[in-house]
Amino acid sequence: SxxxxxxxxxxxSNVIVSHLLVAEPEKLFAMPDPLQPDATLRxxxxxxxxxxxxxxVIIGWAKHIPGFLSLSLxxxxxxxxxxxxxxxxxxxxxxxxxxxxxVVFAEDFVLDEELSRVAGLGELxxxxxxxARRYRALQLDREEFVMLKAIALTNSDSVYIEDTxxxxxxxxxxxxxxxxxxxxxxPEDPRRAGxxxxxxxxxxxxxxxxxxxxxxxxxxxxxxxxxxxxxMLEAMM
Amino acid sequence: KEKHxxxxxxxxxxxxxxxx
Numbered sequence: 587s588x589x590x591x592x593x594x595x596x597x598x599s600n601v602i603v604s605h606l607l608v609a610e611p612e613k614l615f616a617m618p619d620p621l622q623p624d625a626t627l628r629x630x631x632x633x634x635x636x637x638x639x640x641x642x643v644i645i646g647w648a649k650h651i652p653g654f655l656s657l658s659l660x661x662x663x664x665x666x667x668x669x670x671x672x673x674x675x676x677x678x679x680x681x682x683x684x685x686x687x688x689v690v691f692a693e694d695f696v697l698d699e700e701l702s703r704v705a706g707l708g709e710l711x712x713x714x715x716x717x718a719r720r721y722r723a724l725q726l727d728r729e730e731f732v733m734l735k736a737i738a739l740t741n742s743d744s745v746y747i748e749d750t751x752x753x754x755x756x757x758x759x760x761x762x763x764x765x766x767x768x769x770x771x772x773p774e775d776p777r778r779a780g781x782x783x784x785x786x787x788x789x790x791x792x793x794x795x796x797x798x799x800x801x802x803x804x805x806x807x808x809x810x811x812x813x814x815x816x817x818m819l820e821a822m823m
Numbered sequence: 824k825e826k827h828x829x830x831x832x833x834x835x836x837x838x839x840x841x842x843x
Contacts, residue, residue: 667830
């Protein structure tokens with residue numbers, strides 16, 4: 587039914603949040619190869635394969651973000667090349683909210699401290715764990731998660747973006763939707779939206795740690811990596 | 824751009840998203 591009066595004012599942000607909730611991709615499974623006898627190789631191969639499939643999903647998801655397809659193809663590429671790891675890491679942190687000392691890369695691929703350390707992923711897991719703690723303390727919910735993920739997409743600082751104004755417009759639209767969402771749901775906490783946005787520096791820092799980790803794996807070699815994953819890693823270097 | 828062939832292709836393919 588159509589909202590009226592004061593309810594109508596609440597419409598626009600709710601439309602965006604509902605849209606983002608529907609656009610949220612199905613969860614992926616990591617499916618570690620039980621026949622791989624080398625635990626480290628199994629962990630790293632599983633992680634890189636999962637990240638490659640996440641990438642495909644993230645690219646498909648970005649097309650559903652309001653206004654993203656109105657950017658030029660070149661700018662869509664520049665934006666995705668600069669923020670895909672932030673989007674990926676935010677998803678992992680959100681999945682890990684319920685687990686204090688574990689990182690949930692996928693439901694069937696959960697790494698504790700020891701498993702991570704053995705595979706050389708100790709620093710990455712610690713960084714994602716720190717980010718997850720921040721969101722746990724904030725009790726980040728699903729609506730806020732999808733809003734924040736969309737904002738992270740449009741928060742690109744890529745120097746290759748040609749029409750920065752168009753990207754700024756998308757960012758403003760989503761920022762406004764977050765402000766409206768929080769002012770409706772938590773009028774008693776006017777700092778809520780700001781608190782969420784203040785997690786973006788840690789998100790970028792964590793994505794930087796992920797980049798260093800993946801680049802290290804690539805440099806050392808021995809772990810199969812798909813072409814798209816390599817292409818996107820290269821784009822960030 | 825040659826270097827980013829796969830991303831380019833994925834973005835170009837079905838440029839219009841599936842109806843939600």
